[in-house]
Amino acid sequence: MYKLVGTVLVKQELAEAKANVKKRIEYISAELKRMDRALKALDEKQNSKKESFCFQVYDEAQGDLPARAMARVMD
Template sequence: MADIQAKLQTLSEEFTKLQQDLQDAVQSRQRLEAQKQENLGVQKEFVKLKEGETIYKLIGPVLLKQEKTEAESTVKGRLEFIDKEISRLEKHIKETQGKIEKKKGDIIQAQTSAQAAGAQAANA
Protein backbone atom coordinates (compact mmCIF):
# COMPACT_ATOMS: atom_id res chain seq x y z
CA MET A 1 0.00 0.00 0.00
CA ALA A 2 2.84 2.39 0.84
CA ASP A 3 4.37 1.62 -2.55
CA ILE A 4 1.18 2.74 -4.30
CA GLN A 5 1.06 5.92 -2.17
CA ALA A 6 4.66 6.73 -3.10
CA LYS A 7 3.86 6.17 -6.77
CA LEU A 8 0.81 8.44 -6.49
CA GLN A 9 2.92 11.12 -4.80
CA THR A 10 5.55 10.94 -7.56
CA LEU A 11 2.89 11.05 -10.29
CA SER A 12 1.23 14.02 -8.61
CA GLU A 13 4.52 15.93 -8.43
CA GLU A 14 5.25 15.20 -12.09
CA PHE A 15 1.71 16.32 -13.01
CA THR A 16 2.16 19.59 -11.11
CA LYS A 17 5.52 20.19 -12.82
CA LEU A 18 3.93 19.61 -16.24
CA GLN A 19 1.11 22.03 -15.42
CA GLN A 20 3.65 24.70 -14.40
CA ASP A 21 5.62 24.09 -17.60
CA LEU A 22 2.43 24.49 -19.62
CA GLN A 23 1.51 27.69 -17.81
CA ASP A 24 4.99 29.14 -18.43
CA ALA A 25 4.82 28.25 -22.13
CA VAL A 26 1.37 29.85 -22.49
CA GLN A 27 2.60 33.04 -20.79
CA SER A 28 5.63 33.16 -23.09
CA ARG A 29 3.36 32.73 -26.09
CA GLN A 30 1.14 35.58 -24.89
CA ARG A 31 4.18 37.87 -24.51
CA LEU A 32 5.32 36.98 -28.02
CA GLU A 33 1.84 37.64 -29.38
CA ALA A 34 1.88 41.10 -27.76
CA GLN A 35 5.30 41.80 -29.29
CA LYS A 36 4.03 40.62 -32.66
CA GLN A 37 1.07 43.01 -32.50
CA GLU A 38 3.41 45.85 -31.52
CA ASN A 39 5.70 45.17 -34.48
CA LEU A 40 2.76 44.83 -36.87
CA GLY A 41 1.62 48.26 -35.68
CA VAL A 42 5.08 49.67 -36.41
CA GLN A 43 5.00 48.06 -39.85
CA LYS A 44 1.65 49.75 -40.58
CA GLU A 45 3.12 53.09 -39.53
CA PHE A 46 5.96 52.63 -42.04
CA VAL A 47 3.36 52.46 -44.83
CA LYS A 48 1.92 55.82 -43.75
CA LEU A 49 5.31 57.56 -43.88
CA LYS A 50 5.85 60.04 -46.67
CA GLU A 51 9.08 60.11 -48.65
CA GLY A 52 11.84 61.89 -46.79
CA GLU A 53 10.30 61.66 -43.32
CA THR A 54 12.73 60.82 -40.56
CA ILE A 55 12.63 57.65 -38.48
CA TYR A 56 14.19 57.58 -35.05
CA LYS A 57 15.20 54.52 -33.10
CA LEU A 58 15.26 54.60 -29.30
CA ILE A 59 18.52 53.14 -27.97
CA GLY A 60 18.64 53.50 -24.22
CA PRO A 61 17.88 57.17 -23.43
CA VAL A 62 18.93 58.38 -26.90
CA LEU A 63 16.98 58.75 -30.15
CA LEU A 64 19.09 58.01 -33.23
CA LYS A 65 18.17 58.59 -36.88
CA GLN A 66 17.61 55.44 -38.87
CA GLU A 67 17.10 54.77 -42.56
CA LYS A 68 13.59 53.62 -43.50
CA THR A 69 14.84 50.48 -45.28
CA GLU A 70 16.96 49.53 -42.29
CA ALA A 71 14.05 50.06 -39.89
CA GLU A 72 11.68 48.06 -42.10
CA SER A 73 14.22 45.26 -42.37
CA THR A 74 14.68 45.17 -38.60
CA VAL A 75 10.93 44.97 -37.95
CA LYS A 76 10.49 42.31 -40.64
CA GLY A 77 13.29 40.26 -39.06
CA ARG A 78 11.72 40.61 -35.63
CA LEU A 79 8.35 39.46 -36.96
CA GLU A 80 9.93 36.41 -38.61
CA PHE A 81 11.72 35.52 -35.38
CA ILE A 82 8.55 36.00 -33.32
CA ASP A 83 6.54 33.80 -35.71
CA LYS A 84 9.13 31.02 -35.44
CA GLU A 85 9.13 31.26 -31.66
CA ILE A 86 5.32 31.19 -31.53
CA SER A 87 5.31 28.06 -33.71
CA ARG A 88 7.92 26.42 -31.48
CA LEU A 89 5.94 27.28 -28.35
CA GLU A 90 2.66 26.04 -29.84
CA LYS A 91 4.34 22.70 -30.59
CA HIS A 92 5.72 22.60 -27.03
CA ILE A 93 2.27 23.45 -25.61
CA LYS A 94 0.62 20.61 -27.56
CA GLU A 95 3.31 18.14 -26.45
CA THR A 96 2.94 19.24 -22.82
CA GLN A 97 -0.86 18.95 -23.00
CA GLY A 98 -0.42 15.40 -24.31
CA LYS A 99 1.95 14.57 -21.46
CA ILE A 100 -0.53 16.03 -18.96
CA GLU A 101 -3.35 13.86 -20.33
CA LYS A 102 -1.13 10.77 -20.16
CA LYS A 103 -0.10 11.63 -16.59
CA LYS A 104 -3.78 12.09 -15.65
CA GLY A 105 -4.48 8.60 -16.94
CA ASP A 106 -1.53 7.21 -14.96
CA ILE A 107 -2.79 8.92 -11.79
CA ILE A 108 -6.33 7.59 -12.27
CA GLN A 109 -4.93 4.11 -12.87
CA ALA A 110 -2.78 4.33 -9.71
CA GLN A 111 -5.75 5.59 -7.68
CA THR A 112 -7.88 2.71 -8.94
CA SER A 113 -5.12 0.26 -7.96
CA ALA A 114 -4.89 1.86 -4.51
CA GLN A 115 -8.66 1.60 -4.03
CA ALA A 116 -8.65 -2.03 -5.16
CA ALA A 117 -5.77 -2.83 -2.77
CA GLY A 118 -7.60 -1.05 0.02
CA ALA A 119 -10.78 -3.03 -0.67
CA GLN A 120 -8.82 -6.31 -0.69
CA ALA A 121 -7.16 -5.41 2.61
CA ALA A 122 -10.54 -4.57 4.13
CA ASN A 123 -12.04 -7.91 2.98
CA ALA A 124 -9.11 -9.92 4.31
Protein backbone atom coordinates in the same frame (compact mmCIF):
# COMPACT_ATOMS: atom_id res chain seq x y z
CA MET B 1 12.72 57.31 -42.02
CA TYR B 2 14.67 57.69 -38.79
CA LYS B 3 15.67 55.32 -36.02
CA LEU B 4 16.65 56.05 -32.46
CA VAL B 5 20.23 55.14 -31.58
CA GLY B 6 20.88 56.08 -27.99
CA THR B 7 19.69 59.66 -27.72
CA VAL B 8 20.18 60.49 -31.40
CA LEU B 9 17.82 60.05 -34.36
CA VAL B 10 19.72 58.59 -37.32
CA LYS B 11 18.45 58.57 -40.88
CA GLN B 12 17.60 55.06 -42.10
CA GLU B 13 16.63 53.82 -45.52
CA LEU B 14 13.04 52.68 -45.91
CA ALA B 15 14.10 49.28 -47.29
CA GLU B 16 16.36 48.71 -44.27
CA ALA B 17 13.55 49.65 -41.88
CA LYS B 18 11.11 47.27 -43.61
CA ALA B 19 13.71 44.47 -43.51
CA ASN B 20 14.19 45.02 -39.77
CA VAL B 21 10.45 44.89 -39.14
CA LYS B 22 10.14 41.75 -41.24
CA LYS B 23 12.93 40.06 -39.25
CA ARG B 24 11.25 41.00 -35.98
CA ILE B 25 7.93 39.58 -37.15
CA GLU B 26 9.64 36.34 -38.23
CA TYR B 27 11.40 36.08 -34.86
CA ILE B 28 8.18 36.67 -32.91
CA SER B 29 6.29 34.15 -35.05
CA ALA B 30 9.00 31.54 -34.50
CA GLU B 31 8.90 32.14 -30.74
CA LEU B 32 5.11 31.76 -30.71
CA LYS B 33 5.36 28.46 -32.58
CA ARG B 34 8.06 27.26 -30.20
CA MET B 35 5.94 28.15 -27.18
CA ASP B 36 2.89 26.45 -28.70
CA ARG B 37 4.89 23.25 -29.21
CA ALA B 38 6.21 23.41 -25.65
CA LEU B 39 2.70 23.98 -24.30
CA LYS B 40 1.34 21.07 -26.32
CA ALA B 41 4.11 18.81 -25.03
CA LEU B 42 3.35 19.82 -21.45
CA ASP B 43 -0.36 19.22 -21.97
CA GLU B 44 0.35 15.73 -23.32
CA LYS B 45 2.67 15.01 -20.39
CA GLN B 46 0.04 16.23 -17.93
CA ASN B 47 -2.66 14.09 -19.54
CA SER B 48 -0.48 10.97 -19.47
CA LYS B 49 0.36 11.54 -15.79
CA LYS B 50 -3.31 12.11 -14.99
CA GLU B 51 -4.27 8.94 -16.87
CA SER B 52 -1.64 6.81 -15.14
CA PHE B 53 -2.70 8.19 -11.78
CA CYS B 54 -6.34 7.32 -12.48
CA PHE B 55 -5.37 3.79 -13.50
CA GLN B 56 -3.27 3.45 -10.37
CA VAL B 57 -6.14 4.56 -8.13
CA TYR B 58 -8.52 2.26 -9.98
CA ASP B 59 -6.14 -0.70 -9.63
CA GLU B 60 -5.69 -0.03 -5.93
CA ALA B 61 -9.44 0.18 -5.47
CA GLN B 62 -9.94 -3.08 -7.37
CA GLY B 63 -7.27 -4.79 -5.29
CA ASP B 64 -8.93 -3.62 -2.10
CA LEU B 65 -12.40 -4.94 -3.03
CA PRO B 66 -11.74 -8.64 -2.35
CA ALA B 67 -10.41 -7.80 1.11
CA ARG B 68 -13.52 -5.77 1.91
CA ALA B 69 -15.79 -8.50 0.58
CA MET B 70 -14.02 -11.10 2.69
CA ALA B 71 -14.36 -8.89 5.79
CA ARG B 72 -18.10 -8.61 5.23
CA VAL B 73 -18.45 -12.38 4.89
CA MET B 74 -16.57 -12.87 8.14
CA ASP B 75 -18.88 -10.45 10.01
